[in-house]
Amino acid sequence: MFLCRGDINRTSCSNCIHAATLSVAETCNSHKGASIFYDECIVQYSNVSFFTLVEDAPAIRRYSPSSYLGSSDFFNQTLPGKIYELILRAFSSSLSSPIPYFAEDREHVTQLEGSYDLEALVQCSPDLDPRNCTECLRLAVEDFFECCSHARLAQIIFPKCLVMYNVSALQPSLGVING
Template sequence: MALLLYHLLLFSLIFNLTTSDDPIGQYCDNSFTNKKLNQSINAVLTDLSTKASIAGFATSSSGQGLSLVYGLAQCRGDVSTEDCSACLTNASIALPKLCPSEADARVWYDYCFIRYNTKNFIGDSDTSFAIILYNVENVTDSEGFDEEVGSLMRKVRALAVKPGNGEFGRGTSVFNPFITIYALAQCTKDLQPLTCAQCLSSAVEKFPDYCTHRKGCRVLYTSCIVRYEIYPFFFPPGLSHGESGQHYLMTNLHA
């Protein structure tokens, strides 16, 4: 059964692209008063930050009974160990402050993602909440551009689900002598290839509603992300921070 999307425009502030040190957004739910839960959360975040900083991905759990907490952390597949570690350190410190006394907490950064929950979510795809950012500027030759974006996204999605690629795919396409499109797709590494493919497909299905003719767009689910731009934003090539002066709108979606 198709999910009914309630489009909640929590804010539509035009803003410059965040740096890798700033959170893109967060999700908080399920309030709690159990003090022991805080101990479990802190233990999970410490474990995740340590393990994922080395491997780029980790899951963890801590506590017993009503104090049991599950966690997951992952860095973007192209960032260095140093950048991964720095991002996860920031995220693990920021998340409990962003979601105080919330048992279901998630935070997205440009370079990493971290979450925890009292429910065991490991291995399950979650597309119930999305952060969507799109460039407010449109391209010329918009129909041809959208077709090229679609073709490139199919390629990077295929790379992301290909065994051995770590659920990560990236690629470029020369649209014309002046525009090169850069695209990326990634799933959390706890997903099976078919589940990953379904998550990425659901994310790309948001493009017609929000990304048509746009110079850049990204959809961030809990379990996967897709993104394209007309400048280098991943390693390699080029810088990962994006061009200054690009203005975006953010939309949050609940399913």
């Protein structure tokens, strides 16, 4: 099975799958199953059927070591609100979208301390049913907020789903000077 991120083109997807497949063949050829996670794709194989299942596998965590120095409102309200909005959109896109179980958004956010651009995406493997997709993303979000608190960018990747966000550098608000 392979899964490419919904925001990349076919050529990039094909190149990623090719590289991941070669890597799996070189490093895991004696194993009965393996998953390899690249930035743009996931390749997985097993001698046991894993389709339609949310697997109990450890997450791959990638996040920036530098902290985002904005307000706590961002991590307490803005970011969770955006992620949960995308999960609902991914769930509802399962039947109508050319890329099922995928949702992304880019938004310019202005708060008291300044403004920033927020990019976020969520995605599930299309072999999952809506309930299992939601469950996988829920597990990813739990892991996300436990491991990557206050990171400027983060990715949580499970074999069947992923959650990502990236926050641009904070641009201070310009104050109004009365003169």
